[in-house]
Amino acid sequence: QVQLQQSGPGLVKPSQTLSLTCAISGDIVSSKSAAWNWIRQSPSRGLEWLGRTFYRSKWGNDYAVSVRGRIVVSPDTSKNQFSLQLDSVTPEDTAIYYCARSSNTYIDSWGQGTPVTVSS
Amino acid sequence: QSVLSQPPSMSGTPGQRVTISCFGSSSNIGNDFVSWYQQVPGTTPKVLIYRNDQRPSGVPDRFSGSKSGTSASLTISGLRSEDEADYYCVTWDGGLNGWVFGGGTKVIVL
Numbered sequence: 001q002v003q004l005q006q007s008g009p010g011l012v013k014p015s016q017t018l019s020l021t022c023a024i025s026g027d028i029v030s031s032k033s034a035a036w037n038w039i040r041q042s043p044s045r046g047l048e049w050l051g052r053t054f055y056r057s058k059w060g061n062d063y064a065v066s067v068r069g070r071i072v073v074s075p076d077t078s079k080n081q082f083s084l085q086l087d088s089v090t091p092e093d094t095a096i097y098y099c100a101r102s103s104n105t106y107i108d109s110w111g112q113g114t115p116v117t118v119s120s
Numbered sequence: 121q122s123v124l125s126q127p128p129s130m131s132g133t134p135g136q137r138v139t140i141s142c143f144g145s146s147s148n149i150g151n152d153f154v155s156w157y158q159q160v161p162g163t164t165p166k167v168l169i170y171r172n173d174q175r176p177s178g179v180p181d182r183f184s185g186s187k188s189g190t191s192a193s194l195t196i197s198g199l200r201s202e203d204e205a206d207y208y209c210v211t212w213d214g215g216l217n218g219w220v221f222g223g224g225t226k227v228i229v230l
Contacts, residue, residue, distance in 0.1 A: 037219065046122055047165075047208060049219040062217050098164065106155035106170040107210060107219065113164055 002026035004099050004111035012093075012118050018086040022099030022111055029075045029082055030055045035102045038073055038084040041113075042095035052102070053082055089118045123148065124209050124222035131228040132199045140225045142192045142209035148220055152212045154192040156185055159206045159224075168207075169194060196227070204229045 008020035022036070029036060035054035041047050051063040051073040063071050072085045086093060099111040125143040132138045142154065154172050157165035167176055169185035172192065182197045192211075196203055209222040 039219070046223050047210075047221040049221070051218075064218050065216065102219070105153045106167065107157075108167060108170070110164045 002101055002109045004101065004109055006097070006099055006111040006114045008097075008114055008116075010115055010117060012089055012116060013120050014090055014118055015088055018084070018089050018093065018097075018116060018118075020084045020097055020099070020114055020116075021081055022083070023079070023081040024101075025080075027101065028077075029053075029080055030077055032056055033103060036073070036075065036082045037100045037102055037107065039098045039100055039107075039110075040093075040095040041098070044092075045095070048095075050084070050086075091118050094118045122223035123213060123216070123220035124211070126207075126209060126222035126225045128223065129226040129228060131230055133230045134199055134201060136199045138196045138199055138227060140194045140196075140207055140209075140227070142194070142222050144190050144192075144211065144220075146190060147215035148190075148211045148213040149187065149192055150190040151214055154185065154187050154209055154211045156183075156192075156194045157208045157210065158203075159208065161206070165208065199227075199229055201229050203227060 003025045005023045012018045035052045037052040038050040053073045070087045075082045096113045096115050098113050100107050101109040156169040159165045168183045172187040173185045184195045206224045208224045213220045
């Protein structure tokens with residue numbers, strides 16, 4: 001049973017970088033059958049997938065068009081975790097952020113969620 | 121505006137059957153599996169259905185899913201008060217190269 005434990009600040013100033021980490025237990029970040037995702041939820045935007053990292057024969061990423069150019073999702077194999085960096089945040093980035101594991105067919109595990117507010 | 125379309129809300133009395141629809145396109149539902157999630161406000165989404173019609177262990181069999189063409193549906197048979205929650209459809213979009221969500225359907229048990 002995989003468990004995902006999120007950590008990171010709940011308040012970020014406008015124009016700064018939002019950084020969150022997701023620690024994995026019960027699986028490994030370099031699994032060839034899983035991908036590691038970041039998803040956010042807000043009243044105005046609903047559930048919104050942001051991006052993912054995955055390992056097959058090499059590391060790869062996919063990112064949502066809405067945040068492309070501002071986002072990096074990266075693995076840390078030494079700590080068996082992955083992270084989200086979202087640059088140049090605005091109040092519109094205020095949301096609950098979730099990390100999640102997906103297989104080829106569905107999102108099967110979620111972190112506990114981190115409420116993040118962008119405000120000065 | 122969500123990529124997948126769901127009705128914003130539905131209601132029913134205990135024991136009734138409720139069917140939630142989810143409409144997409146050939147680049148998402150028409151070309152990949154659909155999953156359904158239940159979210160009670162303040163909690164994490166919980167998977168109810170995966171691969172269109174498969175239930176994880178522990179999910180009651182009154183929850184069922186189906187897919188046809190570019191649409192999918194979730195049926196709750198024998199509605200119970202604890203089913204009052206938000207329900208979301210999700211699938212992979214090959215054109216966007218990412219997971220896409222419905223806007224969610226709030227089920228109200230009268």
